[in-house]
Amino acid sequence: MSLRAKIVLILAAIVVLYAAIDHLVQRTLVFDSFVHIEEVAAREDLGRAARAIEGEVEHLVRDCAGAAASEETYRFAAEGDERALEESILPQAFRGDDLSLLFVCDPRGRVVWGRARDLSQAQKPEVQLPDFPARQLLPDHPLMPVPGRASAAGILLTEIGPMLVAAGPIVGAKDEASSRGTLILGRPLDAALVAQLARQCGVSFEAWPIDSIHLPAEAASVRTEASSSPTPLLRAIDDERLAVYGCMKDVRGRPALMTRAEVSRDVTETGARSVRYALASTLAAGVLLLLVLLNLLQRAVLAPIVALTEHATEISRSEDFTRRIGSERPDEIGVLAREFDGLIERIEQSRADLVKAARAAGMSEIATGVLHNVGNVLNSVNVSANLVAERVRGSASNDLSKVVKVLEPHADDLPGFLARDPKGRALLPLLRSIAGELDAERLRVQAEVKAMCDGIEHVKELIQAQQGYAGRSGVTEVVSIAEQVDAALAFTGQALQGRVAIEVVREFDALPACRIDRHRLMEILVNLIQNARQATQEAGVAPRIVLRVRDLGAARVRVEVQDNGVGIAPENLSRVFTHGFTTKKTGHGFGLHASANAAREMGGSLTVHSGGPGLGATFALELTIATPVTAGVAA
Numbered sequence: 001m002s003l004r005a006k007i008v009l010i011l012a013a014i015v016v017l018y019a020a021i022d023h024l025v026q027r028t029l030v031f032d033s034f035v036h037i038e039e040v041a042a043r044e045d046l047g048r049a050a051r052a053i054e055g056e057v058e059h060l061v062r063d064c065a066g067a068a069a070s071e072e073t074y075r076f077a078a079e080g081d082e083r084a085l086e087e088s089i090l091p092q093a094f095r096g097d098d099l100s101l102l103f104v105c106d107p108r109g110r111v112v113w114g115r116a117r118d119l120s121q122a123q124k125p126e127v128q129l130p131d132f133p134a135r136q137l138l139p140d141h142p143l144m145p146v147p148g149r150a151s152a153a154g155i156l157l158t159e160i161g162p163m164l165v166a167a168g169p170i171v172g173a174k175d176e177a178s179s180r181g182t183l184i185l186g187r188p189l190d191a192a193l194v195a196q197l198a199r200q201c202g203v204s205f206e207a208w209p210i211d212s213i214h215l216p217a218e219a220a221s222v223r224t225e226a227s228s229s230p231t232p233l234l235r236a237i238d239d240e241r242l243a244v245y246g247c248m249k250d251v252r253g254r255p256a257l258m259t260r261a262e263v264s265r266d267v268t269e270t271g272a273r274s275v276r277y278a279l280a281s282t283l284a285a286g287v288l289l290l291l292v293l294l295n296l297l298q299r300a301v302l303a304p305i306v307a308l309t310e311h312a313t314e315i316s317r318s319e320d321f322t323r324r325i326g327s328e329r330p331d332e333i334g335v336l337a338r339e340f341d342g343l344i345e346r347i348e349q350s351r352a353d354l355v356k357a358a359r360a361a362g363m364s365e366i367a368t369g370v371l372h373n374v375g376n377v378l379n380s381v382n383v384s385a386n387l388v389a390e391r392v393r394g395s396a397s398n399d400l401s402k403v404v405k406v407l408e409p410h411a412d413d414l415p416g417f418l419a420r421d422p423k424g425r426a427l428l429p430l431l432r433s434i435a436g437e438l439d440a441e442r443l444r445v446q447a448e449v450k451a452m453c454d455g456i457e458h459v460k461e462l463i464q465a466q467q468g469y470a471g472r473s474g475v476t477e478v479v480s481i482a483e484q485v486d487a488a489l490a491f492t493g494q495a496l497q498g499r500v501a502i503e504v505v506r507e508f509d510a511l512p513a514c515r516i517d518r519h520r521l522m523e524i525l526v527n528l529i530q531n532a533r534q535a536t537q538e539a540g541v542a543p544r545i546v547l548r549v550r551d552l553g554a555a556r557v558r559v560e561v562q563d564n565g566v567g568i569a570p571e572n573l574s575r576v577f578t579h580g581f582t583t584k585k586t587g588h589g590f591g592l593h594a595s596a597n598a599a600r601e602m603g604g605s606l607t608v609h610s611g612g613p614g615l616g617a618t619f620a621l622e623l624t625i626a627t628p629v630t631a632g633v634a635a
Contacts, residue, residue: 003302015289018286026278026279035267035268035271041263041267042263043231043232046245046246048203051201052203053164056197064151064168064184064185068183069172073104073172074171100163101116101165102114102185103184109144110135116132118160119188120188129159131158142252143182145169151166151167154249154251157211163188165185169181205259206259207258209258210227210247236265241262242263245260246259308325324341385452455491480513484521484522485549488522503542505546509551511549514626523595524598528619528621532545534584535616535617543563546560546561547562548562555625557622558620560618562616562617562619563617567616568608568610569612573609573610576608577596580593581593599621602623604621604624
């Protein structure tokens with residue numbers, strides 16, 4: 001992922017995260033404050049409705065107090081004068097459409113005069129109410145006076161519906177007059193009065209008896225909770241309307257009237273719009289800020305970094321360490337560009353020094369490997385030279401010199417000496433014997449000299465191979481791989497004379513002659529057989545070496561050198577071909593490293609397998625051979 005993409009993702013994530021947090025804050029704080037305001041307003045609306053009902057009760061209380069203070073009412077209650085009753089305002093008020101209950105009781109609760117009407121009926125018939133018997137009101141009636149309470153008012157549930165009631169003492173117009181009884185007025189809290197009160201307080205509300213079977217389903221579902229809750233209950237009808245429920249108590253202090261006000265959710269809608277606007281504003285500001293920051297970053301940071309990256313990529317691709325950015329910017333990127341130029345300059349110098357050092361080290365490694373291989377060859381050449389010198393010292397030519405010394409005194413009469421002298425007659429068989437010995441010695445010396453010449457030629461090729469590392473590939477020849485294995489075995493076998501005999505087992509598949517770099521192959525085989533010989537001598541067991549040549553098919557051949565020597569520890573298997581690694585006290589770690597390199601140069605591979613210390617080792621050389629020639633050589 002590019003740096004620009006990462007910055008865009010990070011900044012976008014920051015903007016989104018900030019918008020999400022801001023929206024969460026708006027929802028939990030700002031919007032909730034709107035909801036709280038709306039709930040408070042809804043409760044206040046229901047409170048205004050309740051206060052409107054209470055105001056109507058107070059209005060009824062004033063009416064009751066005014067009627068109870070009239071002389072006519074006082075005289076009627078005191079004397080039972082029907083004419084005084086007719087002269088008072090009570091009958092006219094009762095016959096109107098406002099009052100549905102009018103009772104006049106004496107101080108003991110006996111009903112002096114009492115009527116109740118059902119105003120919901122067209123004819124307004126009089127009815128009997130259980131709470132208002134025709135003869136006597138019980139002393140515990142909630143509207144009867146008690147010590148410390150002169151009057152009572154409130155809501156009373158009756159069989160004809162909820163009713164606003166008020167009761168006051170009948171005292172007349174004189175302040176010193178004593179009470180002559182109680183006046184009770186009642187006004188129905190019907191739909192008409194509720195509608196009138198709703199218009200007066202500006203709140204659309206409804207009221208039902210709390211135990212009514214006609215309660216709407218939503219009101220019935222919260223009836224129990226509303227009757228016990230100290231505060232009005234709020235229920236959302238939908239996204240646009242909110243219902244608030246409350247309960248008013250009757251004159252007995254029991255839940256009597258359930259009220260419901262429905263308010264519009266304009267406040268929360270305004271809050272929701274504000275939250276949405278805040279979110280949109282935050283996102284818009286974030287996107288604008290993101291674009292501005294990206295533009296600034298593109299100009300001030302990303303473009304210079306892209307240029308620096310392209311410059312570094314071009315240097316890596318072309319390996320032209322002479323290229324420079326040449327930035328003159330005074331900021332950190334300019335410093336970075338100049339430091340990069342300086343670093344490239346130092347890398348260029350270090351690269352040149354490294355090339356020189358690598359060339360010297362490579363030449364040293366090549367020379368070391370060549371010297372190691374030349375040492376292996378010279379070991380056998382030295383053995384052959386010692387054998388030739390030993391045979392020359394014990395040559396039969398010394399006997400020939402003795403024969404000459406015997407013949408020198410008889411130089412003037414050689415025929416007679418050879419014919420008559422017993423010593424002369426013995427010289428001919430002696431000369432025949434010496435001639436035979438000289439012929440055999442000549443053949444042996446010729447064989448050793450040939451081995452020496454082959455070794456010297458191999459040394460020559462090894463030295464010339466060093467020049468191949470400078471660009472000249474090896475020369476391939478048509479040879480038999482089996483014969484080369486035998487030649488390497490014979491070559492290393494020169495150094496085995498006079499030591500413990502090594503059992504050599506040959507397991508060769510029949511392979512045709514092939515074209516291959518003979519001297520590199522010989523270099524590898526000599527190293528492997530020499531190592532196998534040394535490993536078996538250090539093991540302290542009867543030495544045994546198995547040489548295998550296997551035809552793998554598909555123009556592949558495998559040559560194995562297996563020994564029963566000291567073996568290789570598992571942790572060393574991956575290191576045996578490393579330059580300088582050796583487990584021998586007199587080793588240098590060059591032979592196997594050079595052999596592995598030679599195998600790779602021939603397009604093959606050299607591997608090793610060992611079961612562990614004391615279990616011997618097997619080195620395997622796999623090569624791809626050229627198309628076999630017609631003249632096959634059996635192994």
